Amino acid sequence: MKFHLCGGLDAPDWILANIVTLSTIPSTRVKVLVEYIIHRIAEGTFDYDSALKITTDASLGVSDAKACIAALHFMVSNAAKFDVEDSTLSRELQQLGLPKEHTDAVVRPYWERREALQTKLLQESLQLPSLEVKAWQIQSGDTRHVVMRLKSTADDTEQEKDEAEDFVVSMTVEKFRVLHHGNVLIFGLSQDCRPIGNNMF
Structure with a gap:
């Protein structure tokens, strides 16, 4: 039960x-x-x-x-x-x-x-800093991957934000679609996982 x-x-x-x-x-x-x-x-x-x-x-x-x-x-x-x-x-x-x-x-x-x-x-409770997407792209090869560059938004000053280390996240397109469809990832991305505008590395 x-x-x-x-x-x-x-x-x-x-x-x-x-x-x-x-x-x-x-x-x-x-x-x-x-x-x-x-x-x-x-x-x-x-x-x-x-x-x-x-x-x-x-x-x-x-x-x-x-x-x-x-x-x-x-x-x-x-x-x-x-x-x-x-x-x-x-x-x-x-x-x-x-x-x-x-x-x-x-x-x-x-x-x-x-x-x-x-x-x-x-x-x-454990509270993690929020992240913003700086850029993203789809990389093709044997399998297609979505690669995103993320930066923490928890820093106090603009200078610290500029110096903050970026995080790079890579996942398969299929996994990205599952997370995006389930609203786990809300990054303003289209459902077919194509880049929006010029947000490329």
Whole structure:
């Protein structure tokens, strides 16, 4: 079964394995753990000793306690990452086997802080500079290739832009057509891959 929580993929085995253990912790304590985790993601601090005490007081060993904390972190961070609605998250967690009261303990604090979580996760995500096409052409041989010269547009000053190193990308015409048709490449190129104007090397 595919889950929005998992980015449209199957749930990882380790999550499934820890659902039963997580269910043995009282739901009130699960809610506190989720709040600790949300604070960790949004603010960067985590009261690890208190979190371990909450779980070990529930008769869990340290390794099981750490696994439960990791599972809850996965649920909260992935829900924010994939912008999962509260109703969808509630349904999917119950499909994974988490009891209703435990599901509510996860969903409510997540939904209340969803925007803050998403903002923080976006700030910490890998962001690559955008590229502009300086020139391109089709090279013929045994197979035809589209060759493009690209330059990063992330530099701050015009001087740095002039000094920035160009990137040369080469791909088969067939691969280019697939990417261009799927809007992966938006460079103002015609569908038959012919040069526009004088944009030649």
